[in-house]
Amino acid sequence: MRLPTLRRRSAPTEVGGLVRVDRRTKNLTKRLRPGEIAVIHHSDLDRVSAEALVLAQPGGVVNAVQSVSGRYPNLGPQILLDADIPLIDDVGEAAMTRLHEGDRVRLEEGRLLDPQGRVVAEGVRMTPERLAGQLAAARVGLADQIEAFADNTMTYLRAEKELLLEGVGVPEIRTQIEGRQVLIVVRGYDYRSDLDALRSYISEYKPLLMGVDGGADALLEAGYKPDLIIGDMDSCSDRVLRSGAELVVHAYPDGRAPGLERLTRLGLTGVRFPALGTSEDAAMLLADSKGAQLLVAVGTHASLVEFLDKGRAGMASTFLTRLRVGPKLVDAKGVSRIYHSQIKTWHLILLIASALLALITAMLMTDLGSAVGSLVLARIRDVLYWLKELFT
Numbered sequence: 001m002r003l004p005t006l007r008r009r010s011a012p013t014e015v016g017g018l019v020r021v022d023r024r025t026k027n028l029t030k031r032l033r034p035g036e037i038a039v040i041h042h043s044d045l046d047r048v049s050a051e052a053l054v055l056a057q058p059g060g061v062v063n064a065v066q067s068v069s070g071r072y073p074n075l076g077p078q079i080l081l082d083a084d085i086p087l088i089d090d091v092g093e094a095a096m097t098r099l100h101e102g103d104r105v106r107l108e109e110g111r112l113l114d115p116q117g118r119v120v121a122e123g124v125r126m127t128p129e130r131l132a133g134q135l136a137a138a139r140v141g142l143a144d145q146i147e148a149f150a151d152n153t154m155t156y157l158r159a160e161k162e163l164l165l166e167g168v169g170v171p172e173i174r175t176q177i178e179g180r181q182v183l184i185v186v187r188g189y190d191y192r193s194d195l196d197a198l199r200s201y202i203s204e205y206k207p208l209l210m211g212v213d214g215g216a217d218a219l220l221e222a223g224y225k226p227d228l229i230i231g232d233m234d235s236c237s238d239r240v241l242r243s244g245a246e247l248v249v250h251a252y253p254d255g256r257a258p259g260l261e262r263l264t265r266l267g268l269t270g271v272r273f274p275a276l277g278t279s280e281d282a283a284m285l286l287a288d289s290k291g292a293q294l295l296v297a298v299g300t301h302a303s304l305v306e307f308l309d310k311g312r313a314g315m316a317s318t319f320l321t322r323l324r325v326g327p328k329l330v331d332a333k334g335v336s337r338i339y340h341s342q343i344k345t346w347h348l349i350l351l352i353a354s355a356l357l358a359l360i361t362a363m364l365m366t367d368l369g370s371a372v373g374s375l376v377l378a379r380i381r382d383v384l385y386w387l388k389e390l391f392t
Helices: 025-031 047-056 076-082 128-140 142-159 161-166 191-197 199-205 214-221 258-265 279-289 304-310 313-328 332-338 345-364 367-391
Strands: 014-022 037-040 060-063 087-089 104-108 111-113 119-122 181-186 208-212 228-231 246-251 271-274 294-298 329-331
Touching: 014 025, 025 037, 025 047, 047 076, 076 087, 076 128, 181 191, 181 214, 181 279, 191 199, 191 214, 191 294, 191 332, 208 214, 208 279, 214 228, 228 279, 246 258, 246 279, 279 294, 279 313, 294 313, 294 332, 313 329
Parallel strands: 014 037, 037 060, 060 087, 181 208, 181 294, 208 228, 228 246, 246 271, 294 329
Antiparallel strands: 014 104, 104 111, 111 119
């Protein structure tokens, strides 16, 4: 995702501001304002969360736990440092209860100070050198994470083989997908730039628009109305849920669906889809099972590093889901690189010229047009005569 151009500054040794506290980073970024201090609890800070923090432009980020645990070389901390946002790491669990929304603190190296100068929490100020060392150590253990990923993949295959191989359990929906191209939007990696690059494709082919949780809001922000929304319903706004799209609630394998409770409170109804994997997997399986001609994915996870960066054992399901849908699935980046609108600029110029020629011809065939044409020709002759006299 291409982040907005920010005015780079040399990272100050001391910054201060109001505190925003939340264990869920994606919830915190919704209310975080520029210059405020984000207090998070996010082990192995991933790229998507870090990019959301950068967009909010906080004065600093304080993590109660380690931003790099050593499991694998995660991408988030580097994004914060590149944006010159101070990162205070591993200040301890107590900070989540000791700090409250609206408190004012000052960051001084690795310490959080209250307005009276007392130390509220203390951790480690992340520097490029310290981060480079942590990431180098994390790369050593990457093989163990790949092995664990493979084990999780086999576990998922055993648990969901009927759904994965035969489509058993896919719910009935009213939205017609058979034979259509489907654009699946997840609010993940590079989703804004991908959607922008696909505008010509969307305008010309008019694919069915499927938003996965917050991806539905991403479609709305880009000026599109989603046809179908699928997910836990915890990351989409009330506005998009009320947009008229069909709602499919991703439920636990045992049938529990907390998202249905939210829909009920809003006076809405949804279809339940029990599945073990992630919501983006459920979206792909639903579209494929209902006969989609092509799946174009925006913001989804495509590489092994991205699967690990998500930090979920359930990401193994995404690997198998992509094998299931096979050649139907195209990443948005690939579409934007190979697709070009079939309407060229010279086509439009030729069309306009042809229309003008036809209009002029039609006008000349009428009495009024003939009179106007004779008048124009007379004026042209006058101009030519005047030019001739001028130079002779």
